[in-house]
Amino acid sequence: MPVLAIAHRAGNSLAGLRTANKLGVDVIECDVHQFRGRLEVRHLKSAGPLPFLWDRWELASASAPRLGLAELLAADEHGTTFMLDLKGGRGTSVGRSVASLLHEVGHHRDVLVCGRRWSSVDALAHLPYVRRVLSARNRVELSRLVQRLPTQPTYGVSVHRSLLDPATVEALHRHVEVVMTWPVNDVATLDRLLDIGVTGIISDEDEILAELIGRR
Template sequence: MRALAIAHRAGNSLTGLQAANALGVDVIECDVHEYRARLEVRHLKTAGPLPFLWDRWELASASAPRLGLSELLEANRHETMFMLDLKGRRVSAGRSVAKLLHEGGHHQPVLVCGRYWPLVDSVAELPFVRPVLSARNRTELARLRQRLSSVGPTYGVSIHRSLLDKAIVAELNQHVDVLMTWPINDIASLDQMLAMGVTGIISDENVVLAELIRRQA
């Protein structure tokens, strides 16, 4: 199976969206937050009443303009598939995403992923949404394996690369259409994951995505 080239966080800005489309990736990933009844696309987190957004060593003013999910969807003239990475644990946010997609007429196939699976499930009720269940640590992976064996197949999973080996990849591939992993930011890691049988490469690095695209042309 051809592996998907997935541009990590490229959808968090219009500049990133344009660059990913120019590169010719299969999927553009973005981080979706619901904040004060608005769906925002950003990686940075809010800090409660404090006037800034943050992530590890990065800070930004909370008053800076924030890209909305509706703006991002409207700006995607190439119709490249999006992967909406839903943040938080409020199922109401999933219902808001589903409402925006349905009422806005955005009925092209879209991937919806997240580590809080009820949130993903709430959007996956739409027929054009393809659910992707994410696991970042061993506890989440164990729960995911149990769910796949008991509840049944899902469209895709997104597993941190540190959790994968050939046996796990083979097992998961029996239950999903696409097995994604991240972060794959160098060619050696790309080679390793493709050799294992991974079918979705999530990368921050254009050189890695370009190499994957070149190999599968």
């Protein structure tokens, strides 16, 4: 199986969706937030009652138009495989809302669902077309992930590149089909990760995704 080329955050806008599809990636990732009962796709986080969205040094008006997950799915004309990165706090509400929406819009093609809040990802496990991907950003999460996989098999994992070495990748592959990592935004990093057995590359850079696709 070829290494998956995954366009990081490309599904957070319709322009990004079109560009990634034209490039020919395997998977388009988007960040799914639930805000006032609506599922939105965006990287920026809400700030409760405050009138802005934020992430580190970036601010945007909360009144600006926001792309809904239903709108994103409806706009797809290429049979895209999406990876829905579930955001938000603890609990399963986002996962349950995504499950309901997929049923309502009749989206029954394969879809990857990932997140660091595993309970929310697990809330979609009953859907036959959902492939669960459990994420780990730090060593505590990775340790928990390694302990969980032998007893609760899943399709894949998404682990930050700083946590991966040959032994860790080999151990993860014993229990999952795909070991993904992010961010992979230069050729040297791409080569290192491919050499240790990573099978899913998540990149913000079109050039890196094109390089990966061109090596097939």
